[in-house]
Amino acid sequence: MKWMPAASLFLLALPALAAPPSPAVGPPGKPAQDTCTECHQALDDPRLQHPATLAADDIHHRQGITCAGCHGGDPTAEDPQQAMDPKKGFVGKIPAQRIPEVCGSCHSDASFMLRYAPNIPTDQLAQYRTSKHGLGLAKGDTRVATCASCHGAHGVLPASDARSPVYPTRIVETCERCHGNKALMANYRISGQEVADYKQSVHYNALTVKNDLSAPTCNDCHGSHGATPPGVASVSNVCGNCHLTQREAFDLSPHKDAFAALEQPACEACHGNHKVLPPQDSWIGVGEGQVCGSCHSASDQGAQVAAALFGALDGTVKRLEAAHARVEQLEARGMLMDEAAVQLEEAHQALVLARNEVHTANRARVEAQTSQAQQALAKAEGLAKAAEEELRFRHNGLKISLAVILVAVVALALKIREIESRSQ
Amino acid sequence: MKLLEKLWRALDERYDLQPLLAFAKEKSVPCHRHDWMYYFGGLTLFFFAVQVATGILLLLYYRPTAEAAFESVQFMMTRVPFGWLIRSIHSWSANLMIASAFVHMFTVFFSGAYVKPRELTWWTGAALLLLALGFGFSGYLLPWNELAFFATRVGTDMVSKVPFVGHWLLKVLRGGEDVTGATLTRFFGIHVAVLPMITTFLIVLHLAFIQRQGIHVPEGEKPVRTRPFFPNFVLREAMVWLVGLALLAALAAFFPWELGKKADPFAPAPAGIKPEWYFLFMFETLKLLPAKVAGIEGEILGLAAFTVGGLFWFLAPLWDKRRARGARNPWALAVGWVVLLYIASFTVLSYLGVFK
Numbered sequence: 001m002k003w004m005p006a007a008s009l010f011l012l013a014l015p016a017l018a019a020p021p022s023p024a025v026g027p028p029g030k031p032a033q034d035t036c037t038e039c040h041q042a043l044d045d046p047r048l049q050h051p052a053t054l055a056a057d058d059i060h061h062r063q064g065i066t067c068a069g070c071h072g073g074d075p076t077a078e079d080p081q082q083a084m085d086p087k088k089g090f091v092g093k094i095p096a097q098r099i100p101e102v103c104g105s106c107h108s109d110a111s112f113m114l115r116y117a118p119n120i121p122t123d124q125l126a127q128y129r130t131s132k133h134g135l136g137l138a139k140g141d142t143r144v145a146t147c148a149s150c151h152g153a154h155g156v157l158p159a160s161d162a163r164s165p166v167y168p169t170r171i172v173e174t175c176e177r178c179h180g181n182k183a184l185m186a187n188y189r190i191s192g193q194e195v196a197d198y199k200q201s202v203h204y205n206a207l208t209v210k211n212d213l214s215a216p217t218c219n220d221c222h223g224s225h226g227a228t229p230p231g232v233a234s235v236s237n238v239c240g241n242c243h244l245t246q247r248e249a250f251d252l253s254p255h256k257d258a259f260a261a262l263e264q265p266a267c268e269a270c271h272g273n274h275k276v277l278p279p280q281d282s283w284i285g286v287g288e289g290q291v292c293g294s295c296h297s298a299s300d301q302g303a304q305v306a307a308a309l310f311g312a313l314d315g316t317v318k319r320l321e322a323a324h325a326r327v328e329q330l331e332a333r334g335m336l337m338d339e340a341a342v343q344l345e346e347a348h349q350a351l352v353l354a355r356n357e358v359h360t361a362n363r364a365r366v367e368a369q370t371s372q373a374q375q376a377l378a379k380a381e382g383l384a385k386a387a388e389e390e391l392r393f394r395h396n397g398l399k400i401s402l403a404v405i406l407v408a409v410v411a412l413a414l415k416i417r418e419i420e421s422r423s424q
Numbered sequence: 425m426k427l428l429e430k431l432w433r434a435l436d437e438r439y440d441l442q443p444l445l446a447f448a449k450e451k452s453v454p455c456h457r458h459d460w461m462y463y464f465g466g467l468t469l470f471f472f473a474v475q476v477a478t479g480i481l482l483l484l485y486y487r488p489t490a491e492a493a494f495e496s497v498q499f500m501m502t503r504v505p506f507g508w509l510i511r512s513i514h515s516w517s518a519n520l521m522i523a524s525a526f527v528h529m530f531t532v533f534f535s536g537a538y539v540k541p542r543e544l545t546w547w548t549g550a551a552l553l554l555l556a557l558g559f560g561f562s563g564y565l566l567p568w569n570e571l572a573f574f575a576t577r578v579g580t581d582m583v584s585k586v587p588f589v590g591h592w593l594l595k596v597l598r599g600g601e602d603v604t605g606a607t608l609t610r611f612f613g614i615h616v617a618v619l620p621m622i623t624t625f626l627i628v629l630h631l632a633f634i635q636r637q638g639i640h641v642p643e644g645e646k647p648v649r650t651r652p653f654f655p656n657f658v659l660r661e662a663m664v665w666l667v668g669l670a671l672l673a674a675l676a677a678f679f680p681w682e683l684g685k686k687a688d689p690f691a692p693a694p695a696g697i698k699p700e701w702y703f704l705f706m707f708e709t710l711k712l713l714p715a716k717v718a719g720i721e722g723e724i725l726g727l728a729a730f731t732v733g734g735l736f737w738f739l740a741p742l743w744d745k746r747r748a749r750g751a752r753n754p755w756a757l758a759v760g761w762v763v764l765l766y767i768a769s770f771t772v773l774s775y776l777g778v779f780k
Contacts, residue, residue: 334680336502394509398677405670412663419656 023076026064028115031056034066034075035083054155063116070094070102097137099146100128127226132188134226143184145227150174166224168213172198175218197275216242235273236266243267249359258295269294281317284310284358308363312370313354319377320347326384335387343380347373452650453657454641461531462639462657463664464524469627470665471521474672475559478514479616486566488612490605493568494686501683512676518560520672522702525553526767533740533760537640539748543741545633548626550738555623560700562615568608573687574697576611577603582710585724604689643750698774705770706730708779737763 026032032055040052055061066075072089074082084090094102104125106112113120128134128147136144150166157164165174172195178184182192198204198218206215221230221238230238240247250256250266259266270291271279286293286303296302327340354369435441453462485504487496500507529549532538538546565576580603584594599606641648651657699707709730713722736743737759746753773779 334678334682336498336683338498338502394677398673401673402670405666405673409663409666412659412666416656416659416663419659420651423652423656 023074024066024068024072026066028063030064032061032064032066032075034068035078036067036071036073036075037061039080039083051154057157058155059158060156065106069106096142096146097140099148100125100134100137103147104128124225127223131223131225131227132229143187145178149178166219168215168217169207169211171217171219172204172207194274197272201274201276202278203276214242230265235268239267239271245356246359249356253359253361255361262295279355281310281313281355284313302361305361305363309358309361309366312363312367313351313358316347316351316354316370316373316377319374320344320351323347323377323380323384327380330384330387330391333391335391337383337387340380340383340387343376343383347376347380350376448654449652451653453639453653454645454648455651456641456645456648458531458535458642458645461528461535463661464528464531465634466661467664467668468521468524468528470668471517471524472623472627474517474669475514475521476620478510478517479620481510482514483616488566488609490568490608490687493566493608494683497567497683501680508680509676512679512681513672515681516672516675516679518563519701520668522553522556522560524668525556526702529553530760530764532640534757535640535642536744536747536753536756537642538741539744540741542633542637542640545630545637546741547738548630548633552623552626552630555619555626557702559615559619559623560702562611562619564700565603565608565611566615567683568687569684570687570691570694571684571697573603573689574693575699576607577693578697579699579703580607582723582727585721585727587724602689643747643752701771701775704774705767708770708774711779 023034037052037055040048043049043052051067055067060069067073068075068089071094072091073084074088077083077085082088084092108122108125110122113122124147129138133144133146137146152165159166161167162169164170176195179190180192180195185192195218203216206212207217219227220241222228236247236250246267256266259269265273270283271277283289283291285306286296286298290306292302292306296306323340324344327337327344330340331337350369350373354366354373357365357369360366432441453459482500485496485500485507487493497511500511502508532546532549561576561579565572580594580597583597584590586593595601597607597610598604599610698704706726710723710726713726715722717725740756740759741748744753744756747756
C-alpha cells in the first residue's frame, strides 16, 4: 500500500483518535470484538499475523479498544478493502514520529482515561516532549525511543505485569537495547557503557538478586517518560529520595556548598553514578583509590579529618569482627550467648549510624556513634569473658569429677579383687 | 559399731529381717563368657534414676506454657547455678538410657532369655522400652524450641493415619487441631506424672520377676559357676554405674545440650527437621515409601508394617518354642540380626545424610 504523507495521515487519524467513535472503542472491561484480529490471525505472513496473535494479552484490546483505535479503519467490516479504507482513517503502520501523538491522543485525555482508572497519570506525552528522546524526535531523529520502543507496539502489557518490558526488573534490558549499542550511542556522545556499569551496582544486585522492586533502576533516576540525566544540582535530590538520612547528613557537611561551588555532583563524586558499588570504609582517605584524594591533598585539614574518620570506623569494625568471632566460637562450644548477640547487634547498628555520619565529614559526630558501638562491644566482650571463664570452670570441674570417679572405680576394682581372692 | 548393731537388732526384732539378710547372702549371679550383658539392665536403671533426680530439679524452674517454657529453660541454662549441668545431664542421660535399653533388649533376645518361663519379664521390658520412647517423645517438646515444635508436629501427625479414630486421637494428643500451648501442657503432664507412674510400677514388676526366677543363663554356657550377688556383683555394677556417670559428666561438660530458637508456630518449618535418633529408622523408612502402594497411602502402610513388626517382636516368646525347649533356633537369631542391622544401618545412614 502507498503511504500518505505523515502530516495528512495525522490529520486524518487525529479526530478519530481524540474522541474515538464506536465501534473502534468498546465498553471498558470487555475485550474488543473486531474483524481485524480474526482476519490477521488467519494470514500466512508472520509480519501481518503476529500483531493479531498478541491482541489477546494486549491491555487495550482487553479493555475494548480495537485495532482501529490506533490504526483507524472500520473494525466491523468483513471486506478488507472496506476495513482498511484510508477514507475511514486507516493508517497502516504508524510512523515513529507519530507514535507519541497517537498514544497521547488517549493517554493525555484525562476525561477519557478516567473511564479505565481514576488515578492514571495523563502527563506522559507532556513529559516525553521534555525528554531527550522527545526533543530528538521533534528534531526529526527517528532513532530515538518512542512509546512503542519501551512498551511494545502490540501486546502492550500494564507496567505492573512482570512480563512487561517496563516492569522494574526488565527495564534495564529494555533501555539496554539502545543504550547498550555503543555504535548508536556514539551519535549522541554517550559511551554506551552505562548499562553494563549499572549491572555491577548494588542497585542492580538488590533488584535482581534480592528481588527488591524498590531498588532503583534506570527510570528511577532518569525519569520514565521525561527521561533525561539528572543535572549536577539535582543528583543529591535523586539519590536522597531513598537515601534520606545520608542526604540529611550531607546537607550538614562543608562539602555541600563546596561541591555546589565547584559544580560537582554531590553523591556521584564519591559513589559514582551507574556503577554504584558497595561502599567501603577504605574509600575514606587521600591515598590511591581513595575518594577524598580527588579534592584533598595529604597535607590539608580534610585529609586529617578523613584519616580520623577512617580510624574511628576501622577500629570499631576490627573490634566488632573479633568480638563476633569470639561469641560464635563460644556458641559452637555450647554456650548460650543471646545477650552478647544483642550487644553485637547494637554495636553493628551504631556502626551503621557512624557510617551514615561520615557524610557530614564531622569527626565528632562519627566518633559519637563509634563510641556507642565500642560501649556495646565492651559489654559483649565482658559477656564473652564470663562465658570463657564459665567454660574453664566447667572443664576443671569435669576433670576433678572424673578424677574422683576414677579413684572410686580403682578402689572398687581393688576391693572386688580382694573379695574374690579371699573367697577362692 | 555398737550403735549400728543395736539399731539392726532393734529393727530385726520388730520386722524379722534375718531371712532377708540370709537371702541377700545366698543370692548369686552366674559367671560366664557373656556375663557382661547382665550389667546393661542395671545401667538402664541407673540412667532412669538420674532422670528422676535431674527431672525433679528441672521441675523447680520449668514452666509448662507456650509463653514461658523456652524462657524458663533459657533461664536455667544461663542464670541458675549448675542449671546447664542438670539440663544437659537430663538430656544426655535420656539418650544413654534408651541406648542402654536397646543394648539390653538385643542381648536378651540373642541369648534367648525371653522364652518360657520369662515371657512376662520380656513383655514388661518391651513395655518399658516403649515408655522410654514415650518419655523421649514427650520430653523433646518441653523446651518449646523450633526443632522440637516441628518434629512434634510431624510426629503427632502420624497418629492421624490410624484408620477410623486417627483424627480423634490426633486431637486428644495435641489438645486441638495443631501443636499449641495445649499440647505442651499435656505432654508435660504425660512426661512428669503419667509415664513415671506407669514406668515405676513396671520396673518394680520387671525386677520382681527377675528376682523370683533368677538371671537367665544362655544355652551352651551351662553349667556355670556363680559369684555372690552381694557384694561381688553389686560392686561390679557400681563400677559400671560410675563409668556411666563419668560419661554423662563428660558429655554434659563438653557438649551442653543445645536450646536452639524459640518455636514460632507461624514460621515456615526449618530445613532438616529430624526426630531424635531412636526414631530415625522409622522416620527415614516412612520417607522412602512411595506416596501410594497398591492404592493405599504409603505412610499408612509403613505404620501398619511397623505395628505388625513390633507386635511380632513383642510376641517372640510365643513363636519361639524351640529355644524354650533348650534347642537352637537359627530363625530367631536371623530375625534378631535383621532387626538389629536394619535399625543400626538406617540410623547411621540417616546421620551420614544418605537419605537427603
